[in-house]
Amino acid sequence: xxxxxxxxxxxxxxxxxxxxxxxxxxxxxxxxxxxxxxxxxxxxxxxxxxxxxxxxxxxxxxxxxxxxxxxxxxxxxxxxxxxxxx
Numbered sequence: 001x002x003x004x005x006x007x008x009x010x011x012x013x014x015x016x017x018x019x020x021x022x023x024x025x026x027x028x029x030x031x032x033x034x035x036x037x038x039x040x041x042x043x044x045x046x047x048x049x050x051x052x053x054x055x056x057x058x059x060x061x062x063x064x065x066x067x068x069x070x071x072x073x074x075x076x077x078x079x080x081x082x083x084x085x086x
Contacts, residue, residue, distance in 0.1 A: 013060075015062070018058060021055060021058075022055060022057075025051065026061055028052065028062065029061065029064075030062035030065055031062075032049065032050060033063045033067055036049075
């Protein structure tokens with residue numbers, strides 16, 4: 001699955017009760033997504049989706065959580081920018 005973004009899995013993964021290894025994979029997925037967004041802004045080439053072997057589910061849940069946060073922020077900005085620019 002390396003190199004492919006996850007399907008919707010965050011609802012199937014309980015990050016709060018994850019084991020240490022799962023928790024690290026979740027945090028890596030979250031961090032890698034955020035880093036991939038920063039890389040897009042500065043046009044840096046990198047393989048952004050790179051889950052640890054055996055931890056694809058936890059990593060994908062972290063990736064998906066970070067993506068949802070960014071999507072929500074983008075939607076909010078799209079809604080308020082026209083108001084600010086009046």
